[in-house]
Amino acid sequence: MIRYQISGRNPASHYFEVTLRIDNPDPDGQRLRLPNWIPGSYMIRDFSRNLLDLRAHSHAGELAIEQIDKSNWRLGASSGELTVAYRVYAKDLSVRTAHLDHTHGYYNGSSVFVEVMGQGDQPCEVLIEKPDAAFYANWQLATSLKRKQAETYGFGLYEALDYDDLIDHPVEMGAFTRITFEACGVPHDIILSGRFECDQARLAADLKTICEHHIRFFGEPAPMDYYQFQVMVVGEGYGGLEHRASTSLIASRASLPKPGQTGVDDDYRDFLGLCSHEYFHTWNVKRIKPAVYQPYDLQQEVYTDLLWAFEGITSYYDDLGLLRSGLIEMDSYLELLAQTMTRVQRGLGRSRQSAAESSFNAWTKFYKQDENAANAIVSYYAKGSLIAACIDLKMRELTDGQQNLDAVMRRLWQACIEQGKGVEPDSIQQLVSEITGVDLGSFLQELIYGTSELPLTELLAAVGVEVEQRVAKNPQDKGGKDVDAGLPAADFGATLKDGEAGLMIQRVVEAGAAQSGGLSAGDQVIALDGLRLNQAQLESKILRAKPGDVWQVHAFRRDELHQFEIVLQAAAATTLVLKATDQQQAARKDWLGC
Numbered sequence: 001m002i003r004y005q006i007s008g009r010n011p012a013s014h015y016f017e018v019t020l021r022i023d024n025p026d027p028d029g030q031r032l033r034l035p036n037w038i039p040g041s042y043m044i045r046d047f048s049r050n051l052l053d054l055r056a057h058s059h060a061g062e063l064a065i066e067q068i069d070k071s072n073w074r075l076g077a078s079s080g081e082l083t084v085a086y087r088v089y090a091k092d093l094s095v096r097t098a099h100l101d102h103t104h105g106y107y108n109g110s111s112v113f114v115e116v117m118g119q120g121d122q123p124c125e126v127l128i129e130k131p132d133a134a135f136y137a138n139w140q141l142a143t144s145l146k147r148k149q150a151e152t153y154g155f156g157l158y159e160a161l162d163y164d165d166l167i168d169h170p171v172e173m174g175a176f177t178r179i180t181f182e183a184c185g186v187p188h189d190i191i192l193s194g195r196f197e198c199d200q201a202r203l204a205a206d207l208k209t210i211c212e213h214h215i216r217f218f219g220e221p222a223p224m225d226y227y228q229f230q231v232m233v234v235g236e237g238y239g240g241l242e243h244r245a246s247t248s249l250i251a252s253r254a255s256l257p258k259p260g261q262t263g264v265d266d267d268y269r270d271f272l273g274l275c276s277h278e279y280f281h282t283w284n285v286k287r288i289k290p291a292v293y294q295p296y297d298l299q300q301e302v303y304t305d306l307l308w309a310f311e312g313i314t315s316y317y318d319d320l321g322l323l324r325s326g327l328i329e330m331d332s333y334l335e336l337l338a339q340t341m342t343r344v345q346r347g348l349g350r351s352r353q354s355a356a357e358s359s360f361n362a363w364t365k366f367y368k369q370d371e372n373a374a375n376a377i378v379s380y381y382a383k384g385s386l387i388a389a390c391i392d393l394k395m396r397e398l399t400d401g402q403q404n405l406d407a408v409m410r411r412l413w414q415a416c417i418e419q420g421k422g423v424e425p426d427s428i429q430q431l432v433s434e435i436t437g438v439d440l441g442s443f444l445q446e447l448i449y450g451t452s453e454l455p456l457t458e459l460l461a462a463v464g465v466e467v468e469q470r471v472a473k474n475p476q477d478k479g480g481k482d483v484d485a486g487l488p489a490a491d492f493g494a495t496l497k498d499g500e501a502g503l504m505i506q507r508v509v510e511a512g513a514a515q516s517g518g519l520s521a522g523d524q525v526i527a528l529d530g531l532r533l534n535q536a537q538l539e540s541k542i543l544r545a546k547p548g549d550v551w552q553v554h555a556f557r558r559d560e561l562h563q564f565e566i567v568l569q570a571a572a573a574t575t576l577v578l579k580a581t582d583q584q585q586a587a588r589k590d591w592l593g594c
């Protein structure tokens with residue numbers, strides 16, 4: 001048993017104080033280590049950068065500590081139990097690390113708990129202490145960790161099966177709002193921290209609908225006996241991280257359902273999609289996982305071609321789940337699918353990087369995107385979800401609607417329950433061919449490892465959905481909707497935003513008008529054809545322009561003024577809209593459930 005204790009005695013200082021007691025340390029010198037990344041977020045984050053004041057004591061006194069590398073330490077030789085103490089600076093308001101101030105406390109175990117090497121499989125206890133000052137008297141605690149000696153939602157003693165379990169139940173503390181519901185008999189909590197207005201009954205009812213849909217999708221019983229949605233509500237923010245019996249989310253207050261609000265607006269739809277996404281991960285990636293993640297090596301990058309399947313298939317079913325469970329309508333779903341298709345279609349990176357390569361290089365490319373990302377990479381989320389749609393629709397077409405991707409997911413789940421086996425690079429391809437009885441090897445190979453255009457237009461036609469292409473109306477146009485007003489014929493080939501000294505170029509399209517004329521991301525455009533423009537004026541100037549028009553552009557690069565001649569190109573029809581037709585209605589109903 002490893003006994004941890006964590007307190008945030010003075011939240012204003014942003015420090016968590018951690019101690020651990022090791023009853024049977026390695027007598028030759030106990031080694032300790034801290035993860036360098038957190039499962040679900042594929043980037044080396046070096047959590048040890050926030051660890052300080054590391055000390056160790058045995059009954060004989062203070063022990064020497066040798067630092068082996070950035071996240072590994074060896075304590076001096078000792079006999080009998082020893083105690084380790086350190087502090088962790090916690091001021092990252094994200095779902096990946098830890099945050100502590102007077103408004104709330106939050107941590108992932110991977111940021112704050114060192115692992116006792118050689119004893120990672122030992123059960124752990126953690127005593128979580130409340131800050132003493134009267135100001136914090138009403139703070140409560142929320143986590144999916146098992147309570148050992150603590151009131152419900154109280155500070156006190158919690159337990160974990162082993163180190164892996166200890167770090168997979170994030171902890172939220174503060175004066176939060178708690179909403180409860182049951183899904184297929186399993187108790188669920190929504191924990192909301194921050195300032196917000198929310199129709200709590202509606203939120204509970206909608207999340208119950210999604211959760212029951214996903215539980216029934218994979219088959220009852222649910223794999224957890226309790227589940228928690230932890231939501232940090234902020235002004236601007238979006239994101240989530242999945243865990244085995246909880247998820248941590250960051251959401252904007254505009255995305256919560258307001259009291260009296262009816263219908264699902266775009267912001268609330270995004271929030272429901274995020275909850276649906278993270279909940280689907282309870283199966284797909286938290287339990288059905290790549291074989292190379294069994295177990296995780298949290299010291300270094302672990303490469304896999306399969307993130308397209310774990311993030312992409314999850315992204316496919318997150319929105320589809322909203323539709324099939326009746327929370328959104330078909331037109332709304334087709335709009336979301338068209339927006340995903342538009343995101344992929346607009347980046348040249350789709351012809352450079354396959355979904356498998358995007359997965360493999362997540363550590364250095366997808367998670368470290370710069371201004372050239374759209375030209376260089378494709379998202380394994382977006383393309384992965386379109387690959388999932390292609391596989392689903394192809395299976396339906398080949399088997400006359402008898403088989404589909406749902407069956408593949410259920411077979412993966414069965415194999416996980418029965419054999420505990422991880423997913424190998426070719427597991428999904430094999431299952432698809434096995435279930436359909438057709439060798440789909442080369443079709444799947446091109447989807448996953450190739451860079452040619454996805455065959456969605458043909459596949460969607462077979463379920464009565466037509467793909468329309470048009471040019472983007474303006475930079476805010478995400479696709480998926482018809483537009484009434486006129487569309488530009490010409491394209492400047494850059495994304496710009498209003499800056500202090502003019503228009504700042506954020507990105508340029510490779511070989512587009514701006515780049516061909518010499519402009520670059522980071523340039524400050526101060527005049528176009530001799531006039532200062534803001535973004536709205538630029539948009540209306542583009543609306544009046546024709547391909548081949550030449551613009552004189554004055555722009556600062558660093559502190560040097562340059563003049564450029566930009567020849568406008570024809571706007572490309574990379575924005576997609578999907579329309580249900582009156583064809584193939586039975587096949588479409590079978591696919592969408594409505």
Ligand SMILES: [Zn+2]
Pocket residue numbers: 277281310311314
């Ligand atoms: Zn995800």
